[in-house]
Amino acid sequence: MLKEWVKAEKPENEEINLSLKEARTKLNGMQMAIKEKKLPVLVIFDGWGGAGKGSILGKVIKNLDPRFYKTETLSKPAEDELRRPFLYRYFVRIPEAGKFSFFDGSWMDEVTKARLQGNTDSRTYERQLTSIKRFERTLSDNGYLVVKFFFNISRQEQKKRLKELTESKSTAWRVSRWDIWQNKHYKECVDVYDDYLESTNQFIAPWYFIDSKNRKWAELQVTELLVKNIETALLNEGRRSVLLQNVFPLKKMPYLADISLDKKTDDAEYEKELSALQATLSDLHNRIYKKKIPVIIAYEGWDAAGKGGNIKRLTAALDPRGFEVVPVASPEPHEKNRHYLWRFWNRLPKDGHITIFDRTWYGRVMVERLEGFCSENDWMRAYNEINEFEKELHDWGAVIVKFWVQIDKDTQLARFNDRQNTPEKQWKITDEDWRNREKWDQYEVAVNDMIQKTSTEFAPWHILESNDKHHARIKALKTVIKAIEKKLEG
Amino acid sequence: MLKEWVKAEKPENEEINLSLKEARTKLNGMQMAIKEKKLPVLVIFDGWGGAGKGSILGKVIKNLDPRFYKTETLSKPAEDELRRPFLYRYFVRIPEAGKFSFFDGSWMDEVTKARLQGNTDSRTYERQLTSIKRFERTLSDNGYLVVKFFFNISRQEQKKRLKELTESKSTAWRVSRWDIWQNKHYKECVDVYDDYLESTNQFIAPWYFIDSKNRKWAELQVTELLVKNIETALLNEGRRSVLLQNVFPLKKMPYLADISLDKKTDDAEYEKELSALQATLSDLHNRIYKKKIPVIIAYEGWDAAGKGGNIKRLTAALDPRGFEVVPVASPEPHEKNRHYLWRFWNRLPKDGHITIFDRTWYGRVMVERLEGFCSENDWMRAYNEINEFEKELHDWGAVIVKFWVQIDKDTQLARFNDRQNTPEKQWKITDEDWRNREKWDQYEVAVNDMIQKTSTEFAPWHILESNDKHHARIKALKTVIKAIEKKLEG
Numbered sequence: 001m002l003k004e005w006v007k008a009e010k011p012e013n014e015e016i017n018l019s020l021k022e023a024r025t026k027l028n029g030m031q032m033a034i035k036e037k038k039l040p041v042l043v044i045f046d047g048w049g050g051a052g053k054g055s056i057l058g059k060v061i062k063n064l065d066p067r068f069y070k071t072e073t074l075s076k077p078a079e080d081e082l083r084r085p086f087l088y089r090y091f092v093r094i095p096e097a098g099k100f101s102f103f104d105g106s107w108m109d110e111v112t113k114a115r116l117q118g119n120t121d122s123r124t125y126e127r128q129l130t131s132i133k134r135f136e137r138t139l140s141d142n143g144y145l146v147v148k149f150f151f152n153i154s155r156q157e158q159k160k161r162l163k164e165l166t167e168s169k170s171t172a173w174r175v176s177r178w179d180i181w182q183n184k185h186y187k188e189c190v191d192v193y194d195d196y197l198e199s200t201n202q203f204i205a206p207w208y209f210i211d212s213k214n215r216k217w218a219e220l221q222v223t224e225l226l227v228k229n230i231e232t233a234l235l236n237e238g239r240r241s242v243l244l245q246n247v248f249p250l251k252k253m254p255y256l257a258d259i260s261l262d263k264k265t266d267d268a269e270y271e272k273e274l275s276a277l278q279a280t281l282s283d284l285h286n287r288i289y290k291k292k293i294p295v296i297i298a299y300e301g302w303d304a305a306g307k308g309g310n311i312k313r314l315t316a317a318l319d320p321r322g323f324e325v326v327p328v329a330s331p332e333p334h335e336k337n338r339h340y341l342w343r344f345w346n347r348l349p350k351d352g353h354i355t356i357f358d359r360t361w362y363g364r365v366m367v368e369r370l371e372g373f374c375s376e377n378d379w380m381r382a383y384n385e386i387n388e389f390e391k392e393l394h395d396w397g398a399v400i401v402k403f404w405v406q407i408d409k410d411t412q413l414a415r416f417n418d419r420q421n422t423p424e425k426q427w428k429i430t431d432e433d434w435r436n437r438e439k440w441d442q443y444e445v446a447v448n449d450m451i452q453k454t455s456t457e458f459a460p461w462h463i464l465e466s467n468d469k470h471h472a473r474i475k476a477l478k479t480v481i482k483a484i485e486k487k488l489e490g
Numbered sequence: 491m492l493k494e495w496v497k498a499e500k501p502e503n504e505e506i507n508l509s510l511k512e513a514r515t516k517l518n519g520m521q522m523a524i525k526e527k528k529l530p531v532l533v534i535f536d537g538w539g540g541a542g543k544g545s546i547l548g549k550v551i552k553n554l555d556p557r558f559y560k561t562e563t564l565s566k567p568a569e570d571e572l573r574r575p576f577l578y579r580y581f582v583r584i585p586e587a588g589k590f591s592f593f594d595g596s597w598m599d600e601v602t603k604a605r606l607q608g609n610t611d612s613r614t615y616e617r618q619l620t621s622i623k624r625f626e627r628t629l630s631d632n633g634y635l636v637v638k639f640f641f642n643i644s645r646q647e648q649k650k651r652l653k654e655l656t657e658s659k660s661t662a663w664r665v666s667r668w669d670i671w672q673n674k675h676y677k678e679c680v681d682v683y684d685d686y687l688e689s690t691n692q693f694i695a696p697w698y699f700i701d702s703k704n705r706k707w708a709e710l711q712v713t714e715l716l717v718k719n720i721e722t723a724l725l726n727e728g729r730r731s732v733l734l735q736n737v738f739p740l741k742k743m744p745y746l747a748d749i750s751l752d753k754k755t756d757d758a759e760y761e762k763e764l765s766a767l768q769a770t771l772s773d774l775h776n777r778i779y780k781k782k783i784p785v786i787i788a789y790e791g792w793d794a795a796g797k798g799g800n801i802k803r804l805t806a807a808l809d810p811r812g813f814e815v816v817p818v819a820s821p822e823p824h825e826k827n828r829h830y831l832w833r834f835w836n837r838l839p840k841d842g843h844i845t846i847f848d849r850t851w852y853g854r855v856m857v858e859r860l861e862g863f864c865s866e867n868d869w870m871r872a873y874n875e876i877n878e879f880e881k882e883l884h885d886w887g888a889v890i891v892k893f894w895v896q897i898d899k900d901t902q903l904a905r906f907n908d909r910q911n912t913p914e915k916q917w918k919i920t921d922e923d924w925r926n927r928e929k930w931d932q933y934e935v936a937v938n939d940m941i942q943k944t945s946t947e948f949a950p951w952h953i954l955e956s957n958d959k960h961h962a963r964i965k966a967l968k969t970v971i972k973a974i975e976k977k978l979e980g
Contacts, residue, residue, distance in 0.1 A: 004613065008739055123494065126688065137693055140732065147735075198616065199689070203627055206737045229735050235870060239730045242630065245637075245719050247696045249498055380725060 001201060002152065002194045005209050016217050023223040024063045030230050031068045037237050038097035040144045040338070041230065044106040047151025048189075049179030050161040051212040056151070057102055059219050060226075069100035074109065083292075083350040085396035086110075086128060087135050091345040094139065097337040106148075107132055108200075112192050113178070116185070127395055129199050134388045140204040141241040141381060142339050145233035148205055149222060150197060151212040155186040240377035244384050248391070251455040255448050259463055261408055265470040277477040278317035284484045285318050285354070292351040293487055294398040297480060298360040301405025302443075303433045304415035306469045310405060311356055313473040314480060318354060328359035340364055340374070340382075341389055351397070360402075361386055365450050370442050383453040394458040399487045401480050404451060405464045405472060409440055491691060492642065492684045495699050506707050513713040514553045520720050521558045527727050528587035530634045530828070531720065534596040537641025538679075539669030540651040541702040546641070547592055549709050550716075559590035564599065573782075573840040575886035576600075576618060577625050581835040584629065587827040596638075597622055598690075602682050603668070606675070617885055619689050624878045630694040631731040631871060632829050635723035638695055639712060640687060641702040645676040730867035734874050738881070741945040745938050749953055751898055755960040767967040768807035774974045775808050775844070782841040783977055784888040787970060788850040791895025792933075793923045794905035796959045800895060801846055803963040804970065813844035818853065830854055830864070830872075831879055841887070850892075851876055852944075856936050860929060873943040884948035889977045891970050894941060895954045895962060899930055 011019070034041060045053040061069055072093050081089040087107070095101035111128050114120040120128075136146050153161070162179055165171040182189055201207050208225050212218045265273070288295060297314070299307045311325060326347050335343040341361055349355040364386070369379040393400055407415075416437070419429040436443070451461045462479050466472035501509070524531060535543040551559055562583050571579040577597070585591035601618050604610040610618075626636050643651070652669055655661040672679055691697050698715050702708045755763070778785060787804070789797045801815060816837050825833040831851055839845040854876070859869040883890055897905075906927070909919040926933070941951045952969045956962035 001616070004616070126491070126494070133693075203623075203734050204732060206735055208737075232733050232735055236733050239732055239867070241732060242694060242729055243722050243726050244693050245696055245722055247698075377729070 001198050001207070002150070002190055002209070005152070007211050010211070010214060010217055013216075016214075016220050020216065020220045020223065023220060023227055026227045027060075027223055027230075028063055030227065031065055033234060034100075034230065035068065035098040037234055038143075038337075039230070039233055039237070040095040040097050041100045041233070042095055042103070042139065042144055042146045043100060043226065044103045044108075044146070044148045045151065046106055046108045046149065047210070047212065048153050048158055049176065049182050050158050050165065051151035051153045052215055052218060053104055053151050054174075056210075056212075056215065056219050056222060057104055059215075060222060061102065063223075064100065068098075069102060070095065071102045071104065074103055074105040074107075077110070080350070083352075084348055085392050085398075087131055087392060088345060088348065090135065091339075091342065094144065094338060094342060096334070097143075107135075108196060112189075112196050115192050115196075116189060129196075131392060131395070132200055133202060134392075136200070136202060136205045138341075138385050138388065139339065141385070142378075143237075144339070145229060146205040147226060147229050148200075148207050149210050149225075150193075150207055151210045151218065153212045155183065157213060158183050158186070240375070241381060243377075243380055246384060246387070246453070248387050248456045248458075250453070251457065251460045253451050253455045253461060254463070256406060256444055256451075259406055259465060261406065261411075261465050261467040263465045263471045264468045265474050267470070270470040270474065273474050274313065274477070277474065277481060278313070280481055281314070281317040281477060281484075282319075284481060284488070285322055287488060288354075288399075288484060289319075289322050289352045291488065293484075294349045294351045294393075294396065295354040295480075295484065296349065296393060296398050296400050297354065297356045298362070298400070298402045299356065299358050299405065300360055300362050300366070300403065300447075301464070301466065302407050302412055303436055304412050304419070304428075305405035305407045306466045306472060307358060307405050309469055310403075310464065310466070310473050310476050311358060314356065314476060317477075322352070323354035323356065324349065325356045325358060328357060328363065340368075340378075341385070344389075348393070361389065362450055362454075366443065366446050369446055370439060383450070386454055387456050387459075390454075390456065390459040399483050400459040401483050402454075402459060402461050403464050403476060403479070404447065404461050405466045407466050409437075411467045412437065412440075491688050491697070492640070492680055492699070495642070497701050500701070500704060500707055503706075506704075506710050510706065510710045510713065513710060513717055516717045517550075517713055517720075518553055520717065521555055523724060524590075524720065525558065525588040527724055528633075528827075529720070529723055529727070530585040530587050531590045531723070532585055532593070532629065532634055532636045533590060533716065534593045534598075534636070534638045535641065536596055536598045536639065537700070537702065538643050538648055539666065539672050540648050540655065541641035541643045542705055542708060543594055543641050544664075546700075546702075546705065546709050546712060547594055549705075550712060551592065553713075554590065558588075559592060560585065561592045561594065564593055564595040564597075567600070570840070573842075574838055575882050575888075577621055577882060578835060578838065580625070581829075581832065584634065584828060584832060586824070587633075597625075598686060602679075602686050605682050605686075606679060619686075621882060621885070622690055623692060624882075626690070626692060626695040628831075628875050628878065629829065631875070632868075633727075634829070635719060636695040637716060637719050638690075638697050639700050639715070640683075640697055641700045641708065643702045645673065647703060648673050648676070730865070731871060733867075733870055736874060736877070736943070738877050738946045738948075740943070741947065741950045743941050743945045743951060744953070746896060746934055746941075749896055749955060751896065751901075751955050751957040753955045753961045754958040755964050757960070760960040760964065763964050764803065764967070767964065767971060768803070770971055771804070771807040771967060771974075772809075774971060774978070775812055777978060778844075778889075778974060779809075779812050779842045781978065783974075784839045784841045784883075784886065785844040785970075785974065786839065786883060786888050786890050787844065787846045788852070788890070788892045789846065789848050789895065790850055790852050790856070790893065790937075791954070791956065792897050792902055793926055794902050794909070794919075795895040795897045796956045796962060797848060797895050799959060800893075800954065800956070800963050800966050801848060804846065804966060807967075808844060812842070813846065814839065815846045815848060818847060818849040830858075830868075831875070834879075838883070851879065852940055855940050856933065859936055860932050873940070876944055877946050877949075880944075880946065880949040889973050890949040891973050892944075892949060892951050893954050893966060893969070894937065894951050895956045897956050899927075901957045902927065 045057055047053055057071065061071065077089055090107050093101060115125055139146055162175050162183060165175045197207050210218050210221045299311060301307050315323060315325060331343060344361045347355065364374065364382040365379050368374045390400055416429055416433065419425040455461045464472040464475055535547055537543055547561065551561065567579055580597050583591060605615055629636055652665050652673060655665045687697050700708050700711050789801060791797050805813060805815060821833060834851045837845065854864065854872040855869050858864045880890055906919055906923065909915040945951045954962040954965055
């Protein structure tokens with residue numbers, strides 16, 4: 001599309017000045033509406049080196065109140081970021097509701113640079129394109145406005161600018177070796193950029209080309225497009241996004257009512273198996289550390305189902321420097337102000353590490369669904385969004401193990417009463433637990449939906465029958481071991 | 491994605507039989523819900539020659555009530571279809587609300603075949619991909635379910651099947667030269683298909699690969715996916731689709747209140763100019779006929795603004811074999827049962843012909859908006875949909891001229907009274923005209939929105955100041971002539 005792009009004619013300077021004044025006033029006046037409507041705005045500045053991205057970004061933000069925006073410069077990923085999934089460093093930087101984030105450079109850089117330098121294969125590239133499309137779409141579906149600019153200049157213009165910058169001592173540092181490489185291989189870059197721009201030109205986040213020959217005009221184009229985009233986004237407030245068709249093959253899973261809970265492991269067998277399995281897991285922990293394989297273990301289950309004790313039997317086998325248990329409660333205000341998966345992206349392990357989530361992102365389709373903490377459309381959309389999220393983790397190379405810890409209603413009552421009646425256990429039982437218990441049947445519907453809709457080939461659910469906690473613990477250990485071994489073999 | 495596709499494992503025959511029975515029952519049972527919820531379902535069967543598309547389609551529809559579906563075989567475009575825009579023959583075949591349309595072959599065939607045969611350039615190809623993505627998306631936005639299957643078999647399997655078919659007299663006719671070509675150039679086809687599938691794999695209409703090795707299993711995959719897709723689509727009932735960001739550069743246009751209406755053309759000058767301009771247009775009509783350039787002229791304007799008389803001055807210059815005037819009233823029931831642009835797609839001229847629309851698709855953002863004949867989301871989305879529609883016409887090579895015939899409120903009153911008081915004009919004035927007049931101010935808002943949002947570079951609005959009808963007629967002729975001349979030169 002870069003090749004096909006039909007340039008607009010540059011207006012007279014006087015007209016630019018007038019229109020720019022008007023556009024700046026409009027954009028400035030929109031800040032309060034953005035804040036009130038809690039619209040998060042993500043603006044991406046991509047384009048050629050020397051095209052003036054930085055200086056135009058500077059002009060645009062000069063016009064805004066510093067409380068309403070953040071800028072992010074995304075050059076090379078840091079060491080720590082390289083040990084996370086591809087999208088990690090972008091996802092953790094998404095704006096808060098009601099604010100702008102301006103990205104100087106984006107995921108486009110990373111993907112196209114790797115391609116131009118021959119550091120990627122076509123399979124990885126295609127997968128990254130899919131990831132990017134999903135990322136931008138889920139932001140949009142969750143109410144984000146994503147505006148993408150590509151600053152365009154000709155080869156000659158770029159050459160001229162780089163030369164000018166290099167010749168002055170005060171600006172020479174701004175010319176990178178990459179800029180120079182780009183200019184030498186301009187045509188090759190056009191091919192790669194063109195393919196990328198075409199592939200990621202989504203309806204919900206289209207590309208806008210900015211003719212960057214003249215700085216003031218470029219600023220005008222950017223400002224006017226921001227104004228128009230924000231106007232449309234504000235009209236979209238409160239819309240329900242379409243539920244997408246599932247594209248991930250799903251495993252056939254049982255319904256909770258059909259799960260037999262009489263499986264038992266007797267004490268002697270339990271002790272024997274437990275220590276053997278823990279020894280195995282301990283050994284595997286070393287191996288995944290060396291092989292830099294990340295492991296994500298997700299626990300969900302009924303109150304008093306025995307999640308805590310189960311997790312302990314896993315962690316007992318692990319080196320404390322290589323794992324983390326993340327207890328998940330209701331989100332904090334700064335978390336609520338972002339995409340609901342943001343707080344989980346922020347807590348992903350580094351490669352070679354294990355993170356155990358005690359409750360998870362599945363809160364969206366259970367408690368948030370049942371308590372009305374999100375809209376119907378939000379939780380209905382979430383199954384697909386979560387499958388996509390886990391696909392990212394899988395593509396990154398993670399082992400993903402998801403446990404549903406299952407007990408029956410009577411067992412829960414017995415355990416609740418035991419907690420109530422045992423002074424040292426009383427802290428474990430709250431009024432909320434009793435209230436949740438009253439909604440058992442509604443939760444059962446939600447859990448069945450969840451297990452049916454999110455048991456993908458790459459991240460299926462495993463049921464831990466936990467009327468007998470021994471059985472559940474042994475099964476959890478076996479399942480984790482099997483999953484890691486499979487990964488190490490594969 | 492074809493190359494990356496991970497095949498599922500074929501289940502045991504017994505399991506296939508059981509699941510198929512269940513899936514068929516489900517699909518069959520969904521027909522009433524589809525009808526009641528007025529869900530239109532478009533199902534596309536694409537894939538390799540010999541992959542069994544036809545026979546599986548036959549099995550799927552055997553399970554459905556013939557009142558609820560239509561099948562369309564889309565092989566080569568007919569002569570008449572070749573003279574319309576690329577998407578024409580697909581758009582006119584979209585299903586009615588509450589019914590299935592099954593397409594044996596689709597726009598994929600046309601596009602990929604042209605590419606494989608070297609009959610297309612990359613620019614046309616990219617443009618067609620964009621058209622296809624817009625087409626599928628606007629269907630989805632307007633409540634259509636679009637399900638796309640690609641039937642996949644290996645080169646060896648295809649070879650075997652084609653041989654078997656050829657060897658039997660009763661089936662030899664089913665093997666086309668194209669099928670044989672495909673098998674010989676299987677790898678080349680994979681590359682082209684892969685690129686196409688990847689590019690058109692949209693969230694709202696993803697591709698499903700059907701492993702077509704075993705017919706019964708293929709039918710099972712298709713039936714189960716249809717069931718799942720319909721389930722999701724039914725959940726989407728009544729959703730508001732997202733308003734998209736405008737991507738078409740717009741012309742600066744005046745607001746109605748700022749248009750000066752005192753332009754006049756006196757009688758003598760009028761007569762002289764009229765016949766000269768008509769002679770020119772008459773000549774141009776011949777030239778566009780020979781050059782096969784289609785011309786679309788769209789009239790909108792206030793009641794009694796003089797549209798009819800204006801159109802007559804155009805048509806007086808035209809050869810009756812080469813033009814058509816399409817008066818647009820409220821849609822018929824069978825038209826209401828389809829995408830609102832369907833009835834206009836159906837009335838497009840052949841290339842070399844002129845169609846004059848007396849009222850147009852802009853009814854969506856005027857009368858339908860103001861009378862509540864569509865939802866707010868529908869008309870707000872329509873600006874973009876209409877720009878995309880006109881872009882299709884432009885890419886096809888059409889000259890597009892859009893007129894807004896403008897008068898002031900007093901002039902309308904005078905003309906209404908004149909009609910009321912002149913027996914032979916009384917048929918031209920109805921109670922509805924008076925009712926519409928009461929809503930003048932609301933219409934003015936809608937018209938301003940329309941003109942501001944749909945004056946693209948390729949299809950801008952032209953204002954005909956029609957307090958003086960002579961002036962308006964001369965200007966209409968001049969505008970049409972200029973547009974055609976520009977096209978003939980370009």
